[in-house]
Amino acid sequence: MNAPSFDPTHAVRFDLPRGSVHTERDGARVLLVPAAALDDLVLSAPPEALDALGRSLGAAIGRRALARMGDAQGAGVEAFVAQIAGEAAVAGVGALSVERWGRALVVVVEGSSLAGALLGAVIGAALEGASGRRVSCALLSRDERLARFFVGSDDGCARLKEWIGSGATWGEAIVKLHGGKA
Amino acid sequence: MNKTEVIGKLEALLDRVRARAVRGAKPVEVSVREPVTEPPLASRAAEASRAAEAARAVQPMAAPPEPVRAAEPLHEEPSWPTEPPPPPEPLPVAEAPRPVVSMDSDAPEVEEVAVVWGETTLLESESEIEQGTDAHDSRERLVAAEAAAVESPVSEPAAELSDGAEELTGIHIAVPEPASIVEASPSAVRASEPPMDVTELDLESQEEEEEPPISSRRVVSAEPEERLADMAFGAEEPPAPIHTPPPESGRLPAAPGGFEPEADLVESGRLPASEPGTFEADPDMTGVRSAPPLLPLRPLQTATRDLVPEATQVALGASDDVVDIIGQAQRFAPTTFVALLDASLGL
Numbered sequence: 208m209n210a211p212s213f214d215p216t217h218a219v220r221f222d223l224p225r226g227s228v229h230t231e232r233d234g235a236r237v238l239l240v241p242a243a244a245l246d247d248l249v250l251s252a253p254p255e256a257l258d259a260l261g262r263s264l265g266a267a268i269g270r271r272a273l274a275r276m277g278d279a280q281g282a283g284v285e286a287f288v289a290q291i292a293g294e295a296a297v298a299g300v301g302a303l304s305v306e307r308w309g310r311a312l313v314v315v316v317e318g319s320s321l322a323g324a325l326l327g328a329v330i331g332a333a334l335e336g337a338s339g340r341r342v343s344c345a346l347l348s349r350d351e352r353l354a355r356f357f358v359g360s361d362d363g364c365a366r367l368k369e370w371i372g373s374g375a376t377w378g379e380a381i382v383k384l385h386g387g388k389a
Numbered sequence: 390m391n392k393t394e395v396i397g398k399l400e401a402l403l404d405r406v407r408a409r410a411v412r413g414a415k416p417v418e419v420s421v422r423e424p425v426t427e428p429p430l431a432s433r434a435a436e437a438s439r440a441a442e443a444a445r446a447v448q449p450m451a452a453p454p455e456p457v458r459a460a461e462p463l464h465e466e467p468s469w470p471t472e473p474p475p476p477p478e479p480l481p482v483a484e485a486p487r488p489v490v491s492m493d494s495d496a497p498e499v500e501e502v503a504v505v506w507g508e509t510t511l512l513e514s515e516s517e518i519e520q521g522t523d524a525h526d527s528r529e530r531l532v533a534a535e536a537a538a539v540e541s542p543v544s545e546p547a548a549e550l551s552d553g554a555e556e557l558t559g560i561h562i563a564v565p566e567p568a569s570i571v572e573a574s575p576s577a578v579r580a581s582e583p584p585m586d587v588t589e590l591d592l593e594s595q596e597e598e599e600e601p602p603i604s605s606r607r608v609v610s611a612e613p614e615e616r617l618a619d620m621a622f623g624a625e626e627p628p629a630p631i632h633t634p635p636p637e638s639g640r641l642p643a644a645p646g647g648f649e650p651e652a653d654l655v656e657s658g659r660l661p662a663s664e665p666g667t668f669e670a671d672p673d674m675t676g677v678r679s680a681p682p683l684l685p686l687r688p689l690q691t692a693t694r695d696l697v698p699e700a701t702q703v704a705l706g707a708s709d710d711v712v713d714i715i716g717q718a719q720r721f722a723p724t725t726f727v728a729l730l731d732a733s734l735g736l
Contacts, residue, residue, distance in 0.1 A: 280727050287726035305729075310721055312733035338727055342734060363736045384736050 211286035213275070213293025230297075232274045235267065242299075242320035249322040261321075261328025268294045268329070269336020279337050291337050300329055301354075308378075309385050312358040313347065323349050330356050347377035357381070 217231040228237045249257055272291040276282050282290075284305065292303040301319030305312065314330050321329065323346050331344040345364035347355040355377070357367055363384060370380040672678040723729040 280725070282726060283724060284726045284729055305726075307723075307729060310732040310736055312729050334730065338730055340727070340730055340734065342730065357733075358730065359733045359736050363734070 211283075211289040213289050213296075215293060215297060218294075218297045230267075230271060232271045233267075245320075245325065246322060249325055254324065257322075257325050258328045261325045262332035264298070264300075265329035265332025265334075266336045268298050268300065269333040269338075271297075272333070272337045276337070279339065287337065291333060295329075295333065300326070303330075306355075308381050311381050311384065313381075314344070314356045314358055316354045316356070317352060319354060323354060326354060327356055331358070334358060347371070347380075359384075 219237070220229045220231060221227075222229065228239060229235065230237055248260070252260070269291065272287075272294040273279050275290040275294070276287060279287060288303070288305045295301065295303045295316075300316065300321060302317040304315045304317070306315055307313070314334075316326060316330065319326050327344040327346055331342050334340070334342050342358050343361045343364045344356040344358055345367045347357055347367075349355070357364060357377075359367075367377075367380050367384055370383055371377055375383065670677065721732060723732060
């Protein structure tokens, strides 16, 4: 089976006489914002504002990926991940991939310039926009290169954060989250 | 100075004394008795012996009379030392008569003028000594007689004698005795000798030949530099050769003749006959012996063996109970992303 590919042709249109940038799929006007400006905003804005900003950015990425997939419900994991990772790359969020730890879905973002709280909101909103499900994300780990997020329900994310906060590793927390359901 | 010169000097001295006596208020008439020229040697010796006896009579503490070799008419001198210095014991002391030349003037005012010489003034030659009386029988005694010292120097009286007639009365010219000569240095001895050297005996050489006793007083003089250097640094050794060939490396040559075991030991078999130059230690002497082999040596077998590997193998039978699976295989395999998402949301 051929791996699904992402076609980035004309993904972004720059109208220089008008001084505007538009995305091809939805025709929405976008704005090139320096990442440092977002970092300053993360440092000064309240968490709710950051969550709202992140969800707005992620929802746009999810809509464009859904536009590319057509039928997201029947799309395979690879096809879904390919389209959504392509759109995230065009938006400059980073390289996105998916890991499956049992039943748990873990999204890995590499090389992102966004802060952790903001990035989690972007990932969750993108998956909601593409899949049509209400999802929540919990940060498992973050270093200079990789950021791992558990994608699940709000209850699952709350317990996972509690276990990690009590000293368990994110692997132990995921195993514990599965219980006897593996 | 020979005899004629001595006589001439004495005559000149006599003339001067006479002339001064005539010029002065006290005419002095000097009568010189010349023992050297006038009497024969034998008569002089007899006179000397008489004079010596007279001197002994004057000196109560003098030693017993010794053989007298020469004698002169001797005036009794009030200033003559009554007790001679103690002579060294090892040396036989010969008390020599003091030859006296007394000059008597005709004038009654002149008391006496005496010139005293040592006995050497009487000895003109060895031939005369040998021809003389019994007093000259030994040269040792002659030398020993010189050891008796008279401390009065002769230079000053001689000067006084030559200066003026006013001082002539009671002048006693004494020749230093050999003891003082021995104590003084050779140069001082020569200086203290009377001007009239009438003897030709080489007394100094005799003194050098004969070694004085240890207890005697000797001249303290520095050792020769060479001897001092030898005492300090030792005698010089012959210098080593400048270029000495280095020893050659390699085996040392055998001693000439080499080592040859004794014949009886060789014959008895205790020592093997060896060539000259080789040494074989005797086990009895060195204690090193070669142990005989426990087993007799056998010649090596030339036949080769065939090496066959011996393998150890295990026969294993087929079995179905080898695998023991614990747990169940992962049964969740979502085909779509939404199924996976739903599973994750169900956690």
